[in-house]
Amino acid sequence: MGFQPAANGMATEPLVPSNDGERPLTVLVTGFGPFQDRFPVNPSYEILKLLPSTFTCLSGEKEIQIIAYHHPIRVSYEEVRRLVPVIHASYPQGVDLILHIGMASGRTFYTAERSAHRDGYEKNKDVDGQTLAADHGQTFFGDCDPILRTSLDYERVLQRWKWNLQNVPESSAAYGADCRGSDDAGHYLCDYIYFNSLAWLARNPTPRADGAANERPVMFLHVPAESDPRMLYKGKEVALALIEAMVESWIESTDAEMV
Template identity: 30%
Template sequence: MDNSSRTVVVTGFGPFGEHTVNASWVAVQEMKKLGLGNNVDLHVHEVPVEYQKVQSLVPSLWKQFHPRLIVHVGVSGMATTVTLEKCGRNHGYKGLDNSSFCPDSQCCIVGGPDCINSVIDMESVCKRVTATAGLGVAVTVSKDAGRYLCDFTYYTSLYLSRGRSAFIHVPPLGKPYSGEELGRALQAIIREMLELLDQAEDQIRCQQHIH
C-alpha cells in the first residue's frame, strides 16, 4: 500500500463559550501521544470555532494530505459518553460562531443534499469498541451532531470526501472522563474505523475479481 492510503488526519476544536479548554483538542493531543501504530501517518489539527475558517481549512486538509480518513472530534456539553455521529446535516446553521458570524444561507453547501452519511458503519464501530476489555469509556451512536460548528465541519468533510469522514463527540473534561481516557477511547475507535475501511475495500476488490 502506498503511504497516502495510511494517512489519517484528526482534528479537535479550539476554545469557545464556557469551554475555555476544549476537551476535543485535549483528547486529540492525548491520542496523538499514543499514536495509531507505525503504519499510520497521523496528522492532528486544531480547528477554530469559526464557520469561515472551517470552510477554508477542511478542503485544504483534504488537498494537502489526501488522507484515507479524516476524523473530526468536538465537545458536547450534553454528552456523557463518547458519541459516534452517523451523519452531517446541511441546513439550520443559525448559531453565531466565535467571531459572531453565521452563514447567510444557514447551510454548509448550497444545493448539497440535506444529509450525508459516513461510509463507516458507526453501529459496528460502537459494538466492537464496547467489546474492548478495559477501555472503561462508554461509547454510543447518534444521528444528530447538533447544527453548530461540529455538524457544519462534519457535513463539509463528508461532502468533500464522499463520506470518508467521521465525527466523534466527547463530553467536557472530568464529566466523567479525563483527557487521557478520552485519548485512549479515540485511539481504539479510530483503529476500528480503519479496520472496517480495510474490510470494505477487500470486499470491493474481491467483487471486482469475480466479475
C-alpha cells in the first residue's frame, strides 16, 4: 500500500488496517531540523526516524501506528506558523494523537510539557535571526487563551510514562532515564509549535469514533541535545514510552466516557 495523497497534494502515511480489520489508533510525531552551528544534527528528528511504524500496547491488545512526519521542521517562527496547519490538514483520514519532539540544550533529562504559551517570543531569535512582535499572539491567536494545555490527562500520562520507564530491563537504552514533568515549554520554537498545534486542534476538533471531540490530544517532549547513537536510541525508547502512556491514558478516558 502506497502513500495516500492529501487534498493539498502532500504525501501522507497510509493507515494500515489491524489484524481484525479495524482502523489502528494513530499517533503523528514531528521533529526539528538543525539549530545553529552548534547543533548541526537535531536529535529530535533523528529520534523520530528510529521509532517503529507500529507497536502494540495494553498487553498487546491494541495496535498503534506511528506516523513520522517525513521532513524535519525548520527552527523558524514563520515556517512553524505556516506549516502546522498544513501538517494537520495533510492527514484527511485523521490522526488520534500528536507528539511534537524538540531539543533542550543544556539539559540531561527528558521533559513532557503540559502547557504552551501564546505570547512572549520577542527575545529568542530563530535560525533566520527573527523574533516575534509583542502583539503577534493577539494578532494571530486572539481567539485562543494565552496558555493552552493538552486535553489528555497530563498527570495520568506523566505517571504512566515514568512507570513504563521504571520497568524497562537493564539492557534497555532507556534504563535509568531521568524523565520529568514541566509546565514551561520555554518561549521558543518548541513552545511555539506546541501552541500552534494546540490552537489548530482547538479550532478544528476531530471527532472520535464514539462521536465525542478530541479537543487537544497533543503533547510535547523535550530531549537532551546529544546526538550520539547511544543517546538517540535512549531517546527513541523514552519517546516510545511516552507515546504508549499517551495512548493508554487516551483509551482509558475514552472507555470511561462511553460507559
